[in-house]
Amino acid sequence: MENNMDITSAQYTLGMAGNNSGIQATIDGQEFSVPLDSANTHYAEILKQVEAGTLTIADAD
Amino acid sequence: MTKARQLADLGNAYDDGALSNRNMIINGAMQVAQRGTSFTGLGASVTYTLDRWRFADSANPPARYTQTQSTDAPDGFSNSLKMEVTTADTSVDADELQNVDYFIEAQDLQQLAYGSSSAKDITVSFWVKCSTAQTFALRVQHENGGGGYTKSYTITSPNTWEYKTLTFSGNTTTSLANDNGRGFRLRWSMCAGSNYTGSDSTAWSNGSIFGLHENDWLASTGSTWQITGVQLEVGDTATPYEHRSYGDELAKCQRYYVQKNYTVNTYEPIKFPCWIGATSNMTGEFVHPVPMRTTPSVSNNGVGNFRVNNSEGQDETCNTIVRTGGNKYETFITFGKPTANLTIGKCGYINTEQANDAVLYFTAEL
Numbered sequence: 001m002e003n004n005m006d007i008t009s010a011q012y013t014l015g016m017a018g019n020n021s022g023i024q025a026t027i028d029g030q031e032f033s034v035p036l037d038s039a040n041t042h043y044a045e046i047l048k049q050v051e052a053g054t055l056t057i058a059d060a061d
Numbered sequence: 062m063t064k065a066r067q068l069a070d071l072g073n074a075y076d077d078g079a080l081s082n083r084n085m086i087i088n089g090a091m092q093v094a095q096r097g098t099s100f101t102g103l104g105a106s107v108t109y110t111l112d113r114w115r116f117a118d119s120a121n122p123p124a125r126y127t128q129t130q131s132t133d134a135p136d137g138f139s140n141s142l143k144m145e146v147t148t149a150d151t152s153v154d155a156d157e158l159q160n161v162d163y164f165i166e167a168q169d170l171q172q173l174a175y176g177s178s179s180a181k182d183i184t185v186s187f188w189v190k191c192s193t194a195q196t197f198a199l200r201v202q203h204e205n206g207g208g209g210y211t212k213s214y215t216i217t218s219p220n221t222w223e224y225k226t227l228t229f230s231g232n233t234t235t236s237l238a239n240d241n242g243r244g245f246r247l248r249w250s251m252c253a254g255s256n257y258t259g260s261d262s263t264a265w266s267n268g269s270i271f272g273l274h275e276n277d278w279l280a281s282t283g284s285t286w287q288i289t290g291v292q293l294e295v296g297d298t299a300t301p302y303e304h305r306s307y308g309d310e311l312a313k314c315q316r317y318y319v320q321k322n323y324t325v326n327t328y329e330p331i332k333f334p335c336w337i338g339a340t341s342n343m344t345g346e347f348v349h350p351v352p353m354r355t356t357p358s359v360s361n362n363g364v365g366n367f368r369v370n371n372s373e374g375q376d377e378t379c380n381t382i383v384r385t386g387g388n389k390y391e392t393f394i395t396f397g398k399p400t401a402n403l404t405i406g407k408c409g410y411i412n413t414e415q416a417n418d419a420v421l422y423f424t425a426e427l
Contacts, residue, residue: 005107015385016344016393022384028106032358032424033384033394039241039355041426 005045011058023057073298084303085165087313088113089187089291091130091140095311095320098130104148104159109426111142112314115162122157122252124150124279134289135188135222137302141289144251150279158271159252160200164427165293166354167205167237167244172295175207176236185247186226186299188290191216191278197286198250198261198272199227204243207235208266213273224290226299232265241354243427249288250274315351319423323367325413332419333396333411340401343369343409344385347392349423357423359384359392366419369398371409378414392423 008026013033015021023034027042034042049055093112100110104125109115111130125148134141144161173181185199194216202209212227237244253271262268278284290302305313323332335343349357359382361367367379381397396411403409413419 013383013385016338016395021386024383030360032360033382034358035356035384035387037356040358042358042424 004049005042007046007049007055009058010046010055012060014060020060070298070300073296082303083294083300084292084305085169086113086163086291086293088310089289089302090138090304090310091134091142091289092307093310093314094130095314095318100128101147103128103144109318109424112310112318113163114142115164115426117160117162118252119158120154120156120254122150122153122159122254124148124153124159124252126159126251131287133190133287135190135224137304138188138289141188141190141287143285143287146279146282146284149282149284150252150276153252153254153276153279155254155256157252157254158257159250160271161249161251161288163247163249163291164204164243165245165247166240166427167242168239170237170244171239173231173237175203175232176234178233180231180233181295182228182231182297184226184228184294184297184299186224186290186292186294186302187288188222188224189214189216190220190222190285190287192219192283192285193278194219195275195277196273198253198258198274200246200248200250200270200272201229202246202248203232203235203237203265204246205235205238207232207237209270210262210265211268211270211272213261228297228299230264234265245293247293251286252276252279312351315349316354317424317426319349319353319357321347321421321423323411323413323419323421325415325418332413333394335396335409335411337371337403337405337407337409338395340403340405341399342381342395342397343371343403343411344393344395345411347394347421347423349390349392353389353423353425354427355425356388357392357425359394360422360424362417362420362422366414366417367396368412368414369396369409370412371403371407373404373407375400375402379411389425394421 131143250271259269261272335345377398386393
């Protein structure tokens with residue numbers, strides 16, 4: 001099986017309107033602000049790992 | 062090549078609809094390297110490298126590589142993608158796999174008419190050079206459930222540029238989605254265990270993933286494999302490489318990745334105009350140079366390289382950078398600072414901390 005992205009943390013972030021607008025995630029050791037767009041490769045992988053039960057997305061601060 | 066042969070090939074290309082814009086590979090001449098020109102320690106994770114190219118592995122093989130944008134290239138080319146073995150692997154396990162990848166959007170492959178009786182052949186041509194005479198493989202993988210098709214090629218003379226052409230039959234059974242997701246994945250073998258080798262394909266989805274690949278070159282550090290002039294075109298005929306200008310290639314690459322370097326320069330202090338929407342942060346709009354494939358992820362080279370400025374003396378080193386909105390055309394980024402002393406409604410700007418460049422990365426890769 002090909003190695004997946006290594007996502008060690010994920011937390012929702014708020015947009016300018018105060019709603020959840022993205023996810024701050026540590027992916028392969030690097031911090032990313034990931035949009036909630038299913039065509040985005042990072043977001044698709046986050047959803048996959050959440051569905052597999054290996055990742056939880058924390059609420060926004 | 063005789064004139065008659067050239068005319069015949071031109072006729073074939075015409076019939077296949079491949080006379081202009083025929084190269085479906087972006088950065089096939091390895092000119093564009095926004096992320097940098099050298100990538101060390103490749104081997105155990107997916108890593109995007111030269112623009113549009115990436116490295117991937119399976120089962121954590123021990124072999125490690127450095128990839129560089131080399132200036133060693135065949136006549137007519139300025140660059141090549143060069144892989145150099147830095148940790149050898151003399152005993153490749155059956156389940157180990159490493160490859161250099163290239164993805165093509167599915168919507169850009171509609172002309173191939175896959176999933177119909179008129180599905181078209183494709184031909185991949187490239188220049189390759191390896192320090193070891195051995196066989197490698199190229200797999201064209203249909204990313205919408207259509208399996209894969211593998212062909213092998215052999216390096217006959219070590220350390221010599223060789224031109225290879227491989228033709229793959231059209232897939233008449235499985236169509237490609239007309240969307241901005243993955244359509245093809247081209248996989249150039251670097252390392253392949255016995256689970257993945259054995260035979261080439263004679264039809265879609267038969268044969269081994271990496272065909273007749275051999276691992277000889279992995280036996281010693283310093284071994285090299287280089288590639289450039291990569292072209293994928295419709296039909297069964299390889300035509301000469303379709304060169305594009307650097308500007309054209311860069312713009313095509315920026316659909317998938319944009320790197321914005323704010324350089325250390327005291328004479329141009331205002332790098333990124335912002336408005337102040339809260340007492341401890343300010344937000345700016347970055348307009349992408351071209352519409353990106355999808356809404357990009359945003360990263361940076363360290364928040365401490367950015368400085369949050371206003372005109373009233375509350376300047377401070379940035380402590381958070383968060384994407385707060387946007388789409389494929391633009392991204393809104395909010396830069397935070399520790400002290401809540403900005404005046405809401407005023408303007409500010411982002412500068413560098415003057416020690417290092419401040420860099421933003423926008424990623425919409427396949």
